[in-house]
Amino acid sequence: MQSCKKKYAFFFFFAELSKRSCVSCNSKDLQAMSEDSAKTLLEQVAGWEVKNEGDILKLHRAWKVKNFAKGLEFFQLVAAVAEEEGHHPDLHLVGWNNVKIDVWTHSVSGLTDNDFILAAKINELKLGGLLSKKKATAQE
Numbered sequence: 001m002q003s004c005k006k007k008y009a010f011f012f013f014f015a016e017l018s019k020r021s022c023v024s025c026n027s028k029d030l031q032a033m034s035e036d037s038a039k040t041l042l043e044q045v046a047g048w049e050v051k052n053e054g055d056i057l058k059l060h061r062a063w064k065v066k067n068f069a070k071g072l073e074f075f076q077l078v079a080a081v082a083e084e085e086g087h088h089p090d091l092h093l094v095g096w097n098n099v100k101i102d103v104w105t106h107s108v109s110g111l112t113d114n115d116f117i118l119a120a121k122i123n124e125l126k127l128g129g130l131l132s133k134k135k136a137t138a139q140e
């Protein structure tokens with residue numbers, strides 16, 4: 001029975017990433033997680049990947065939007081969540097209709113729960129009208 005409760009608690013805790021709030025990035029207890037921990041949490045944020053950029057682990061996801069203006073609208077939606085959470089992504093709009101977002105915790109030069117919470121909240125944004133029918137491809 002005990003192990004069943006533990007599993008439930010684990011999944012409850014991690015399954016609700018989008019319902020959690022970010023903590024202050026200045027918190028002294030905050031530390032970058034291992035790549036293994038990041039890969040485990042990755043299962044909770046569909047469409048995102050972990051990339052290593054100069055030994056800094058980051059979450060990354062790309063979307064193709066209908067046009068440049070829709071890309072900026074996308075940024076505005078993300079900005080509202082970021083400001084609400086006090087945790088901010090790196091936003092890129094390249095080739096006029098390719099949105100790329102990187103999320104990492106600058107204060108610890110790596111990944112923390114905050115990044116996965118923000119990614120989960122970005123995944124819940126209503127983007128229907130902004131996205132192109134074509135899929136974003138890795139090399140773009």
Ligand SMILES: C[C@H](O)[C@H](O)[C@H]1CNC2=NC(N)=NC(=O)C2=N1
Binds near residue numbers: 026086088106108
């Ligand atoms: C004081 C405030 O919490 C910090 O400056 C925040 C702002 N937003 C942030 N966003 C991210 N991604 N990493 C940070 O370290 C960070 N620090």
